[in-house]
Amino acid sequence: MIGDGARALVARAIRLRTPAESSPEHDALLERVLALFLQHYAERPAVHTALLPGAREALSLGLPAALVTNKPRAITLLVLETLGIASAFGAVFAGGDGPLKPSPHGLEQVARELGVPASRAWMIGDGPQDVLAGRAAGCFTIAVPGMIADRERVLAAEPHLIVESLHDVARLASASRTSA
Numbered sequence: 001m002i003g004d005g006a007r008a009l010v011a012r013a014i015r016l017r018t019p020a021e022s023s024p025e026h027d028a029l030l031e032r033v034l035a036l037f038l039q040h041y042a043e044r045p046a047v048h049t050a051l052l053p054g055a056r057e058a059l060s061l062g063l064p065a066a067l068v069t070n071k072p073r074a075i076t077l078l079v080l081e082t083l084g085i086a087s088a089f090g091a092v093f094a095g096g097d098g099p100l101k102p103s104p105h106g107l108e109q110v111a112r113e114l115g116v117p118a119s120r121a122w123m124i125g126d127g128p129q130d131v132l133a134g135r136a137a138g139c140f141t142i143a144v145p146g147m148i149a150d151r152e153r154v155l156a157a158e159p160h161l162i163v164e165s166l167h168d169v170a171r172l173a174s175a176s177r178t179s180a
Helices: 006-015 025-043 056-061 073-083 105-114 126-137 151-156 166-179
Strands: 067-071 090-093 122-125 141-143
Touching: 006 025, 006 067, 006 126, 025 073, 056 166, 067 105, 073 090, 090 105, 105 126, 122 126, 122 166, 126 141, 126 151
Parallel strands: 067 090, 122 141
Antiparallel strands: none
């Protein structure tokens, strides 16, 4: 149910118990539940959140890094601070900053902020929206299936490379740095 932003998450959850078609009543319920969800999430931003294996290793390489997420900005910043990795990112594009993934807009913006052409950037993600955004922006796309989205949906988005963990990404980035 996750991967496309808080609004989509809440809408999916509500639709498990209400008709899928939109109505004024459904929309009002969605707004109320979304507000409650965001309030609760902001109060406890990283209770069930942990870095994936290899994430610190990849971030510690010192390469320019950005985060593009569909998660709301305020919560994103709280999560990054709580996990102690906020300083690892030179740019952050989050929900509310513009069109959500799979739009390439966020990737294009953070690439500009980092001074890196999108064609030289890697988009690393676990969902089809990540791969689709990366491909649309002209990035090299690396999928780490199994993190969130189901493997088949990620593979159907046709990433350039599929790895099993962020440890693999760290090794690739390290090797890429030494050969450059």
